[in-house]
Amino acid sequence: MSEEKEMLERCSDNPILRVGEGAKRLGISRKTLYNRWSQYKTFPPLTEYSPGVRGWRQSTLEDALRKLEQQH
Incomplete structure (x- = not known):
């Protein structure tokens, strides 16, 4: 894990979840x-947060999945 990414995740209660991390967290x-x-x-x-670091904020991903579940 890059030093920049580690710093971003440590400094936030709403971490950036890359696709693999988001999938794992959501099961x-x-x-x-x-x-x-x-x-x-x-x-x-x-969202591209820096070169090579794309993902969603944890809250954004969770909100989107809640909306999808309500639609189905």
């Missing part, structure tokens, strides 16, 4: 997370 596969991201227009896009 789904990376493929399922990518499918949900690409299939649903309401799912937030990945």
Whole structure:
């Protein structure tokens, strides 16, 4: 893990979750997370926080999944 990424995650109660981390935290596969991201227009896009570091803030990802669950 890069020093910059570690610093960002330590300094935040709302860490950046990259695709693999987000999938693991949600208990789904990376493929399922990518499918949900690409299939649903309401799912937030990945944000690039620095070169090579793309993901979602934990709260953004959790909010999007709650909205999806309410729709189904």
